[in-house]
Amino acid sequence: MFANETFLPTSGYNLYNRPGPYVSFEDASLVRCCLRGETSAITALVERFQGEVFGLCVRLLRHRHDAEDVTQEVFLRIFRSLRRWDSERPLRPWILGIAVNRCRTWLSQRSRRPELAEFLQDTVPGPEPDDCAELQREIQAAVAELRIEYRSVFVLYHEQGQPYEDIAAAMGKPVGTVKTWLHRARLEVLDRLKRRGMVAEVEEHELP
Amino acid sequence: MNCLECQELLQSRLDGNLVPASSDFEQHLAGCQSCRQSHTAAVVLLDGLRRLPALEPPLDLSGRLVAAVLRDRQHRQQRTRARVRITFALAASILLMALAGYFLLPERRGDNFGPPGPEIARNVPFPEVEEPGQPLAKSVAEARDAVMSLKDRLTEETKDQARMIIAAAPQSMPSLPEAKELNELTSPEPLDPATQPLLQAGQGVSQGLQTVAGSARRAVGFFFKELPLADGRQPKGNAFTP
Numbered sequence: 054m055f056a057n058e059t060f061l062p063t064s065g066y067n068l069y070n071r072p073g074p075y076v077s078f079e080d081a082s083l084v085r086c087c088l089r090g091e092t093s094a095i096t097a098l099v100e101r102f103q104g105e106v107f108g109l110c111v112r113l114l115r116h117r118h119d120a121e122d123v124t125q126e127v128f129l130r131i132f133r134s135l136r137r138w139d140s141e142r143p144l145r146p147w148i149l150g151i152a153v154n155r156c157r158t159w160l161s162q163r164s165r166r167p168e169l170a171e172f173l174q175d176t177v178p179g180p181e182p183d184d185c186a187e188l189q190r191e192i193q194a195a196v197a198e199l200r201i202e203y204r205s206v207f208v209l210y211h212e213q214g215q216p217y218e219d220i221a222a223a224m225g226k227p228v229g230t231v232k233t234w235l236h237r238a239r240l241e242v243l244d245r246l247k248r249r250g251m252v253a254e255v256e257e258h259e260l261p
Numbered sequence: 262m263n264c265l266e267c268q269e270l271l272q273s274r275l276d277g278n279l280v281p282a283s284s285d286f287e288q289h290l291a292g293c294q295s296c297r298q299s300h301t302a303a304v305v306l307l308d309g310l311r312r313l314p315a316l317e318p319p320l321d322l323s324g325r326l327v328a329a330v331l332r333d334r335q336h337r338q339q340r341t342r343a344r345v346r347i348t349f350a351l352a353a354s355i356l357l358m359a360l361a362g363y364f365l366l367p368e369r370r371g372d373n374f375g376p377p378g379p380e381i382a383r384n385v386p387f388p389e390v391e392e393p394g395q396p397l398a399k400s401v402a403e404a405r406d407a408v409m410s411l412k413d414r415l416t417e418e419t420k421d422q423a424r425m426i427i428a429a430a431p432q433s434m435p436s437l438p439e440a441k442e443l444n445e446l447t448s449p450e451p452l453d454p455a456t457q458p459l460l461q462a463g464q465g466v467s468q469g470l471q472t473v474a475g476s477a478r479r480a481v482g483f484f485f486k487e488l489p490l491a492d493g494r495q496p497k498g499n500a501f502t503p
Contacts, residue, residue, distance in 0.1 A: 092331065099326045107318040121322060128326050129333050185312050192309040211310050239275055243302040252302040 080144035084135055099128060102145070105213055106152045112208040113156040115197055123159050127152045146222035149215070153205050153223055160201060188251055195245040203238035206231050262289040267296045275303055426462050 086094030106127050110120035130151055138147055196204055205224065209215045221228045246252055262285040273280050290297045 090334065092327070095330055096323070096327050099330065100323050103318050103323055103326060104316075107322065108316040111316050121319065124318070124322065125326055125329050128330055132330050132334065133337070185309065188305065188309045189313055192306065192313070212313065236272055239272065239303075239306075242306060243299055246302045246305055247298050252298060252305050 081140040084138060084140065084144065087132065088135055095132070098131075102148050103128070105145075106148065109149065109152050109205075109208060109213065110156055112196070112212060113153070113201070113204060114159060119159065119163075123152075123155050127155050130155065142222065143219065146215075146219040149209065149213075149219070150223035150225065153209075156205075157201055191246060191249050191251055192242065195242040198245065199238050199241060203234050203241070206234045207238040207242070210235055262286055264289075264293060264296055267293070268299070271296075271300055271303055275307070423463070426459070 083094055083098055087098055103124065107120055107124045110123045110127070111117055114120050114123060127148075131148055134151075138144065196207055199207060202224070206220055209220045209223065210217075215223070217228050217231055221231045224231060226234075262283075267286065267289050270280055270286060290300060
């Protein structure tokens with residue numbers, strides 16, 4: 054079975070030409086091997102999804118060490134509840150949904166400790182100092198100000214390239230709700246960028 | 262084109278769709294500063310998002326995650342096994358206690374243990390169940406026969422026990438005074454002091470049999486009438502002589 058197979062994900066490109074984790078591997082077979090306790094299958098599943106889960110946790114929590122802890126919690130929960138996964142549905146939204154829920158729980162726990170929350174605000178390493186460093190900082194700050202639902206759909210769509218249907222499955226909401234949240238999240242980010250004077254020299258004909 | 266349509270076009274472009282710019286759109290942007298700023302900000306946002314550095318997980322994160330998952334899996338398996346063992350142990354102990362209670366409690370040991378009362382009751386022939394249509398008089402007669410049989414047996418056994426007590430008494434023991442009823446033996450007629458233990462034994466037998474049947478008590482009383490009195494006189498009547 055899978056003990057002799059490789060679980061290396063195939064490379065793909067998402068909406069913004071960023072290397073993405075699109076894979077053509079059959080999720081159900083991998084999950085069956087994981088349930089049998091095959092270490093190679095467990096390793097393959099972790100390596101396939103750890104990047105997305107970790108990136109999502111960092112963007113939502115804005116703290117790298119917390120993101121590592123939450124990523125570990127997410128994978129523990131994934132393997133504990135793997136038997137409850139519906140094999141008729143894609144695996145990725147299910148995993149991302151667990152990650153979003155764990156981040157929300159973590160944020161609610163952290164919000165009860167305001168002194169810790171303040172201390173953690175800027176612990177995510179910022180972009181490298183170059184021409185667009187300020188713009189990237191502003192975008193990250195704008196995303197960080199969004200409420201958790203808006204932030205989740207914004208990150209899942211614009212940074213992880215997930216389609217609306219998968220985001221809806223991960224969030225447990227209808228697609229229309231996800232579109233509404235994303236629409237409002239974009240307006241809030243754009244409003245902040247305008248207020249911060251980041252849009253002065255750009256011409257409208259540069260739109261795609 | 263109005264501002265609402267322009268915003269929809271903006272959202273579509275932010276979705277990544279390639280929407281060709283129409284003359285209406287260009288015209289609206291030229292005249293609407295708010296929409297123009299929004300579209301300019303969208304360009305900035307898309308450009309910034311493209312340049313965001315990818316968040317790479319730490320190199321050792323994968324190994325740590327796999328180790329944590331395997332450790333958690335092993336821990337859960339051990340816990341499950343422990344729960345199964347505890348469950349089986351509890352079930353076995355409960356079963357053992359139930360079996361011990363069934364085989365070791367006195368009520369379950371056998372017929373030669375315990376008071377004779379239930380034996381007598383068990384030896385009484387169980388009356389047949391009345392068949393539908395069987396006359397009531399027949400059932401009543403059977404019940405009466407059973408009660409009479411029980412009374413006779415109790416009387417005979419009581420008499421046997423009393424004879425054994427009398428036989429065990431010393432030969433020099435004086436006789437009981439004459440009495441017509443058993444109750445008269447307990448009062449006033451003076452008895453020889455050596456007869457007191459015998460009298461007390463008789464009373465004990467009588468009291469013990471009170472709950473069994475009134476006929477048994479009467480039998481004891483009749484038997485005591487036959488005992489010789491303290492002055493050597495013979496009792497006047499014998500209840501057991503025809």
